[in-house]
Amino acid sequence: MKKLLVLLVVVSFAAISNLSAANYKLDNAKVDAMFETAQDANLSILAQDLNLEAGSSSALSVSEKDPIVAALLAFFLGGLGIHRFYLGTETLTGVGYILTCGGFGIVAFVDFIVLLVDNNDISKYINNPKFFMW
Numbered sequence: 001m002k003k004l005l006v007l008l009v010v011v012s013f014a015a016i017s018n019l020s021a022a023n024y025k026l027d028n029a030k031v032d033a034m035f036e037t038a039q040d041a042n043l044s045i046l047a048q049d050l051n052l053e054a055g056s057s058s059a060l061s062v063s064e065k066d067p068i069v070a071a072l073l074a075f076f077l078g079g080l081g082i083h084r085f086y087l088g089t090e091t092l093t094g095v096g097y098i099l100t101c102g103g104f105g106i107v108a109f110v111d112f113i114v115l116l117v118d119n120n121d122i123s124k125y126i127n128n129p130k131f132f133m134w
Helices: 002-022 028-037 043-049 067-080 082-086 091-099 106-117
Strands: none
Touching (some): 067 082
């Protein structure tokens, strides 16, 4: 009985999704016209739109990393080394974290503790190529 009910739900969902998708038509001429009139996007256009200068310090600065975000990433995703990618480490260091599950969880946990204790100035951990960031 459960299998029949699941099958009925799946079939009805598929029928409803097919009905709603049949109402949409793609006009290739309009799509081509949109691509012809589109403007190439690059960082200089973005900077002009945001009224930023090339050397200005802004809230969008990549070099400023939040220690709380890094600590949370180390706690929840430390085994995958996501906090190290956030801090701008080299790719091979991140791969090492992934392959060893964050040093079997020990290195990631120590990273979490270090980020909590030393959260005023984490600049020494940003772009740190060493496996042990401390």
